[in-house]
Amino acid sequence: MAQQIADRRDIDFVLHEQLQIESLFKHARYQDLNRKSADMVVTEARRFGLKEILPTYGEGDREGVGYEDGQVKVPSCFYGPYKHYVDGEWIAMEEDPEVGGQGLPQVIAQAAREYIVGANFAFAAFGILSHGTGKMIELFGTDLQKKLFLKKVYSGEWAGTMLLTEPEAGSDVGALTTTARKNDDGTYSLTGNKIFITCGDHDVTENIIHPVLARIEGAPAGTKGISIFLVPKFWVHDDGSLGERNDIVCTGIEEKMGIHGSPTCSMAMGSRGTCRGMLLGEANRGMAIMFHMMNEARLGVGQQGYLHGSSAYLHAAEYAKQRVQGRDIAAARTPDATGVPIIRHPDVRRQLMRMKALVDGMRSFTFYVAYLFDLEATATDATEKDRFQGLIEYLTPVVKAYCSDRGMEICDLAMNVFGGYGYTREYPVEQLMRDCKIATIYEGTNSIQAMDLLGRKLGLKKxxxxxxxxxxxxxxxxxxxxxxxxxxxxxxxxxxxxxxxxxxxxxxxxxxxxxxxxxxxxxxxxxxxxxxxxxxxxxxxxxxxxxxxxxxxxxxxxxxxxxxxxxxxxxxxxxxxxxxxxxxxxxxxxxxxxxxxxxxxxxxxxxxxxxxxxxx
Ligand SMILES: Cc1cc2nc3c(=O)[nH]c(=O)nc-3n(C[C@H](O)[C@H](O)[C@H](O)COP(=O)(O)OP(=O)(O)OC[C@H]3O[C@@H](n4cnc5c(N)ncnc54)[C@H](O)[C@@H]3O)c2cc1C
Structure with a gap:
């Protein structure tokens, strides 16, 4: 079976015919871009995704992640493509070239990521988390923090993470108990335990910069007293050279339903009393800093969910054209009627049509939200800026929750189309379904998204x-x-x-x-x-x-x-x-x-x- 991720014709349709993103190229920020160069980015991402990342999809799942003597081992097939992930500058495509990006509009990066995230999310996550870490440093870091970390994480030479969750603080982040005490040299000593940390430890990169949510001793309870710290796996001296191993360690990894190539780590900080971190931004502003990242991160998780559906749909459509079973219902009374491909059966068509409509609609939806980010960033008129910002705010919980839930639904429908074969490991749909589910849970469960929509977004600006x-x-x-x-x-x-x-x-x-x-x-x-x-x-x-x-x-x-x-x-x-x-x-x-x-x-x-x- 041909390997499938996303329909290129449809990507071009949304970019150029529906959204007509060419209007962005008039803006000074994107003046060096044109349709040809934008398309080349997507073409190259497609090549990278199909040729280099996709072969790691099944293999990474089968090999999974190992943990021995305190060391996390990712699937061996990840190392080679990761080098090209970095060399190809795929990790922070939409960021400024001066800090390690390609200076692309979000919407083009979104299109390119269809082939990177869609090929293997467990692999792509290493870069996605690095990008998120970099974004926070770019927006809130000191000059020194930017000098030490920014290019390294935007390029993917070093990795990033996101340490929020604790055993008693999941959806309720404000309940966290990790503490930070200020040292004489201005750094902080952290103590606490985090769980479920994606890419919390590995040897794909030589260093990992962990953004950690913690409470400075004496800070208010709840979300008001949360600060954010940069905790490097290996300390980084002011001249950029690597120092000693920091006291942040992985104490175990989860056995889980899907994304088997992605290490989900329990992390202990300060068990020897020597976990050092640097405050990022102002004290007690940790949640506000996180919220700056939230909209983009939630769009990314929505895209992750629907791309599993996109791939499942394309596989199902191809299978339905090949699998011969049963006679055409319109020829049921014809004695010598022979078997037909199952795509001829109305109920298979119904399922394919539902999958197609949802996949097409969700591609437009996710690209539209990405495009709103570009329109907001390039708008000069304050009212227009406000309009775009408002739409982003309102649609963010919807894009995260709806696209991940419908992604699961599509995987389910695709499995139906495959019949019993879909339930086996012979075809990729069972893996897609296992891998898709997490998108409905993390980055705020879909229930939390629904509460955000009704409780905060519906009443925005009265x-x-x-x-x-x-x-x-x-x-x-x-x-x-x-x-x-x-x-x-x-x-x-x-x-x-x-x-x-x-x-x-x-x-x-x-x-x-x-x-x-x-x-x-x-x-x-x-x-x-x-x-x-x-x-x-x-x-x-x-x-x-x-x-x-x-x-x-x-x-x-x-x-x-x-x-x-x-x-x-x-x-x-x-x-x-x-x-x-x-x-x-x-x-x-x-x-x-x-x-x-x-x-x-x-x-x-x-x-x-x-x-x-x-x-x-
Ligand atoms: C594979 C994986 C990777 C992850 N990666 C990371 C990571 O990199 N970094 C990180 O910090 N975390 C990560 N997480 C954690 C993830 O974000 C949390 O699991 C998630 O936020 C839910 O928290 P919880 O598991 O404690 O569930 P709980 O908060 O206990 O929720 C249980 C159920 O109760 C519901 N619920 C809880 N509170 C409310 C409420 N107020 N109103 C309505 N319903 C509510 C939830 O929707 C859910 O259905 C990861 C988790 C997994 C499984």
């Missing part, structure tokens, strides 16, 4: 950000309404937007009332509905771009179906109309049902006595 989102969607509807054939889709989405507005008002009021639990028991359904609406928006937008191009390609055709079958572009554009039609007419009525469920106001699960109803 609901103005929410209203802005509705205006953006309505603008697409207005454009699409003028295109022949799309009016019924527009009407359906427009009608649902009104119901969505009602739902927001209903839950918003409840969230402010003493009945707050009855609001938050519907937080996840509200996020889910939001995701469905965003999908419908993205798919309608795609259809509005595709329909005129399809019409031009079919101009004068005596047999449009034959022309579509014979012309790749026509088939591609036709696929956009079909995906939008499927989603808006089949999914939105279900979404309306979900809305009705929310508006019923039912809250049995959170009634005081209900706790006794669960379990034995």
């Amino acid at each position: 609901g103005e950000v929410f209203m802005q989102l509705l205006r953006e969607i309505r603008q697409t509807i207005q454009t699409a309404e003028k295109i022949p054939g799309l009016q019924p889709l527009c009407g359906r989405l427009d009608q649902l937007l009104n119901r969505y507005g009602e739902t927001a008002v209903f839950l918003g009021k409840r969230a402010m009332s003493p009945n707050v639990k009855a609001a938050f028991v519907q937080a996840y359904p509200f996020l889910d509905v939001t995701g469905d609406i965003v999908m419908a928006w993205m798919l309608l937008w795609r259809a509005a771009v595709a329909q005129p191009k399809l019409a031009a390609l079919l101009d004068g055709a005596e047999d449009p179906a034959a022309r579509i079958a014979a012309n790749k572009d026509a088939a591609f554009y036709d696929g956009q109309i079909k995906a939008a039609t499927y989603f808006i007419h089949s999914q939105l009525p279900v979404t309306e049902g979900k809305i009705n469920g929310i508006l019923e106001g039912e809250a049995a699960a959170v009634l005081d006595a209900a706790e006794k109803s669960f379990g034995g």
Whole structure:
């Protein structure tokens, strides 16, 4: 079976036909870029992903991570490609070349990462964490910290991590107990234990810079008293040379369901009393610093989730064309009818169509959010900047949770298409499904995302950000309404937007009332509905771009179906109309049902006595 990650034609469609990212190249920051150079980046990432990273996917999973005598051992096939990950400057593509980046817009980096993250997330994570560490240093580090660490971590020569979680502090980060005491030389001594730390230790790089959340002795309880420290595995002297091994060690690794090539480490700091760190930014500002990183990190996890779905879908589509089983239902009464590829069966088609619509919609959604970052960064008008920032804030929990949950759903559907073979290790879908799940859990579980959407984002600027989102969607509807054939889709989405507005008002009021639990028991359904609406928006937008191009390609055709079958572009554009039609007419009525469920106001699960109803 051909190895599959992501559909290049579709990536180009979103970049150049839907979002028309060329407008960014007019900005001074990107003046050296043009469509050709942007496409070359994606082409090279595709080559790197398919040829060098993808072969590590199954192998890394089978070999897994080892832990012996306190040393973490990553899959041996990772070392070679990691060198090229660094040499190719893939780790911090969107950062300034002066600090080790390629100076690309986020949206192009996002497109390139489809092939890097999509090829093997367990491998890509080494770079993703380094990039995140670098970003915090760039934004909040002292000149010395930048001099010592920035280029090293942005390039990937040294790795980064993120140490938040403790046994008693998972979703509730404010409960952490790791402490820091100031030393006479201005450094801090840290003591504590962290768990579940991705890439917490390894020998892929010669040094690791750990950002650690901890509380300075005497600081306030809860999130207000949290600071962030840079704790190098090997101390780095002011001249950049490596010093002694720091007292931060991996005490074990997790045995887990998926991402077997990724070390998930328990970390002990200060067991010998000599774990040294440097304060990053101001004391007690650790959570604020983390929040600066959060939106990009959550977009990344959403992308991670949906890319597992993208790969699973492409494998399923190819398999469905090859696997012969059963006769065509339309020829059921024909005695000599022979077996057909399973793609001919309506229920297989239904599943493929759902996968396609979700994958296409989520690619547009994730690229759109990445593009908002670029628009925000390049906007000169303060109102425009605010508009983009608001949309990023509102959509971030949705992109993280919806794309990871739908990624899982797609893996499940793909496994169905493979039948029993899908459940075996002979095909990659079972691994994709195992690997995908974590995206729904870390970087804030999807339940926490839903609470963020309802509790913080819905009321942003007294609901103005929410209203802005509705205006953006309505603008697409207005454009699409003028295109022949799309009016019924527009009407359906427009009608649902009104119901969505009602739902927001209903839950918003409840969230402010003493009945707050009855609001938050519907937080996840509200996020889910939001995701469905965003999908419908993205798919309608795609259809509005595709329909005129399809019409031009079919101009004068005596047999449009034959022309579509014979012309790749026509088939591609036709696929956009079909995906939008499927989603808006089949999914939105279900979404309306979900809305009705929310508006019923039912809250049995959170009634005081209900706790006794669960379990034995
Ligand atoms: C493979 C892997 C890699 C990881 N990598 C890292 C890493 O690099 N760095 C790091 O710091 N952490 C990492 N984590 C930790 C991860 O971020 C946490 O597991 C996650 O935040 C959830 O915390 P928890 O496991 O303690 O679950 P809990 O917080 O105990 O949550 C259990 C359940 O209760 C729900 N819940 C909890 N509080 C609330 C609430 N207030 N309202 C509604 N529901 C709630 C949750 O949604 C969840 O369903 C990783 C975890 C794994 C498994």
